[in-house]
Amino acid sequence: MKAHFISVVTGLSIVFIFTGLVIGSIPWGVLTASIFGFSIAELLRYRRLKKGEEVDAPNDDRVLHNLKHFAAVTLFLSQFLLFIYLVIAKYASGLNNVNVDYLIIYVVAIFFILLTGGTIVERR
DSSP states (O other), X not given: OHHXXXXXXXXXXXXXXXXXXXXXXXXXXXXXXXXXXHHHHHHHHHHHHHHTOOOSOOOOHHHHHHHHHHHHHHHHHHHXXXXXXXXXXXXXXXXXXXXXXXXXXXXXXXXXXXXXXXHHHHHO
């Protein structure tokens, strides 16, 4: 558990420092809140594990198949929507450039959907 905790805190720090380099200032408040939130979640998970409760859902072949299917469908739909947007932007409205900010928001939204959706699919 300690190695997992340290690796997640290090990962959060690296992500926020990289974000800080991109936007010009490190969001210290958000980093601190994320570390405290993760620490509380880990403490609760450790206490449940110590009491003998099952913390994680068992991963059998059906769960892994459902996760792979969800990821494949989500990535296919997201790439299809991006393709349709690029075709419309190019031929219907005559735009040759795509704003990078919109692409970053798009990629972050897709990762968020994959992470939260994967968690939901795994637990059901």
